[in-house]
Amino acid sequence: MRVEYINPFVEAAFDILKEVLGDDIQRGELYLKSTSQAVQGVAAFVGLAGNVEGRVLFDMSMETALAVASEMNGETLTELDDLGKATITELANMITAQAVTKLHDLGFTFDLTPPAIFTGENMEITDNEVEALIVPVIVKQGKIEINVAVRERT
């Protein structure tokens, strides 16, 4: 992945998560992954288009998703209902949109697709021929893995 893309995504994830979930937030070590990987339980997905092709995936466990959605709504959710799903989707949208704005300032034009959310057990995601940058973020509600796979159009 192009080096210039990395920081905007990391920064956006940090800024937004800090804003909505509070200061207690840590970053794990960034790394690259190319094989298929397990998805923890809830995955919000935003596609990217424009100069590039790719997608951003926000991956967390069901418990984390519930805790995050509860925190953002100011009420305790016991299951991931429509409100919960909409909240997680919105979180994904906010982070990706801010990253894209930052990238735009650097001269890279990206478009977003509307976010989608996947939930279920034992899910796995496979990207053919694109390696993903993994940004693990630890908040007090649990771990959120941001999985960015972008490549230049050739």
Added chain:
Amino acid sequence: MNAVVDKAVTAVIEGVENIDFKMVAFSLAGKDYSIDIMKVREISKATRFTYVPNSLPYVRGVYNLRGDIISIIDLRTMFNLPSVKSEKNESDEIIILRLDNYLLGVIVDSIDKVVGISSSSIQPPHPIFGDINIKFIQGVVEKDNKLYIILDVESIFGLDAENVEVIPSQYTPKAVYAENKPEEINMGFISETLRTFSKFTVTDLNNRWVEHRFEEWKTLKGNNSEDLQLHSERDSEEFLSRFYSVDTGRFWSEDYRNIVSSLLENNSSGTLRVWNPGCGKGYETYSLAVLLSEKFKEASIKIWANDKDLMSISNAPNLALDKQNLPEYMDKHIVSVNSKSQFNQKIKDIVLFEYHDITHPNTFPAVDIIVARDVLSFLAYSEQLRMITEFQDKLVPDGLLIIGQNEELPGNDWKKIKSNSITAYRKIV
């Protein structure tokens, strides 16, 4: 009617055939092999061999055969055939060989039977034999519609150390040093520790340099085996300090630039694509970009530069320059942004820095030049092999590959261009 006659005729021919050679037939990875029965003492089934530490990879262990301790060798491993996982308690089929004055057990997939043939029907092996080095094949014989490859056990298991070295196919990690000479044990340790401390993998790619350096190392450190070994990352880096190519990790000097320049041929196609894996902080990539943009003014140039070390590569796209340390030939490509020196946009646009692990899929199109100095040696053996194949695939015919000056590609798939401080190859068309 005809079939009956044929059979009768065959029987007659077989009847007169003089059976003077008997061999034990067995199968290995789906092929039929055989060994001269005079070399075989017995066949046996056994399991749970006693593992011997630090032995050659194909030595499975030792085994107590009615009081005689014999070594057990796994033929699959020895011939670089994929090994099969055996069931836990299943015993292996072993042929016990009697060589000059010692016994040796070899594990095979399954032992078939004893086959009698006429020694005159043995044909010499054909050079294109695949899995097993032709040196170890005594001949080939057909019997009952089966083709048996007769192994020459004397030359395979002969005491001659030279042979042991060549058995693995042309390109193997150097686990081969385990002969009884003390200095070779050290060499084995050296390659182990280089791997542990510096991720440097000793293979045919760099073996020549490592051996040469080890000689140097001995003069440097004295012959005390304790001092010779590498005890820490620092020792290992010291050992490797001479390995790195000229101008590694910094801007190329004018001299080196001119050497590289002399290898480049006039490019008429109008586009020039370059791959620079393991670009690190980007100094060498920019040197290359400057060189190419001056030499091929008209061409549209693109360099893909990757590194898997995020810390190194993250500053590469906007590399801040120290004007004092810049080679003079670069001056005209430098601009000042916010009182800091940087490369101008034209040079920057040539290079695309990517945080990327080259052992993952590489998706860009075919390239004209690959510059991978001192990169392959720091990959594991299987990755080295894969990358060399990938280089083959990615390069256009007659494309140029530059690797570290102390590295060399094994095999004959490449046309070597050697000049003073550069090791380069062209892809054979």
